[in-house]
Amino acid sequence: MSDPCIFCLIVAGNIPGTFVYRDEVVVAFRDITPRAPVHVLVVPAEHIESLATLDEGHREIGGRLLQAAAEVARIEGVAERGYRVVANTGPESGSEVAHLHLHVLAGRPMRGMG
Ligand code: 5GP
Ligand code: ZN
Numbered sequence: 001m002s003d004p005c006i007f008c009l010i011v012a013g014n015i016p017g018t019f020v021y022r023d024e025v026v027v028a029f030r031d032i033t034p035r036a037p038v039h040v041l042v043v044p045a046e047h048i049e050s051l052a053t054l055d056e057g058h059r060e061i062g063g064r065l066l067q068a069a070a071e072v073a074r075i076e077g078v079a080e081r082g083y084r085v086v087a088n089t090g091p092e093s094g095s096e097v098a099h100l101h102l103h104v105l106a107g108r109p110m111r112g113m114g
Helices: 006-011 056-075
Strands: 019-022 026-030 038-044 083-086 102-106
Touching: 006 026, 006 038, 019 056, 026 056, 038 056, 056 083, 056 102
Parallel strands: none
Antiparallel strands: 019 026, 026 038, 038 102, 083 102
16 A cells, blocks of 8 residues: 555544645645745645646646635735745655645745746
């Protein structure tokens, strides 16, 4: 059997998470090592490995993830100031957890992408 996925364990409540938002498709919880005053991870409740493995059948989930990221920004009170949404994908991205997640980062000025 493969190792249990840490985000599946958090979604199932088998290890603790600080939840910010949850519906039947999407779960959002605070990153354990925040890199900004607001750092929330938005994940599908179902195990999907990464953005690269999203397929036709996941269209609704993809949209729901983005909507939930915007909802998290509203809940956290940063929607007006602005926020960054990141999906690290593949080896060169530095991704550590193989369960699709959007990082919602906010609460401090972000460096430009240039
Ligand atoms: P990645 O580098 O894969 O894009 O992001 C994985 C994120 O998951 C990292 O920012 C890391 O701090 C966070 N993380 C790793 N393990 C845990 C955990 O057990 N709980 C929470 N809440 N976040 C975690
Ligand atoms: Zn998982």
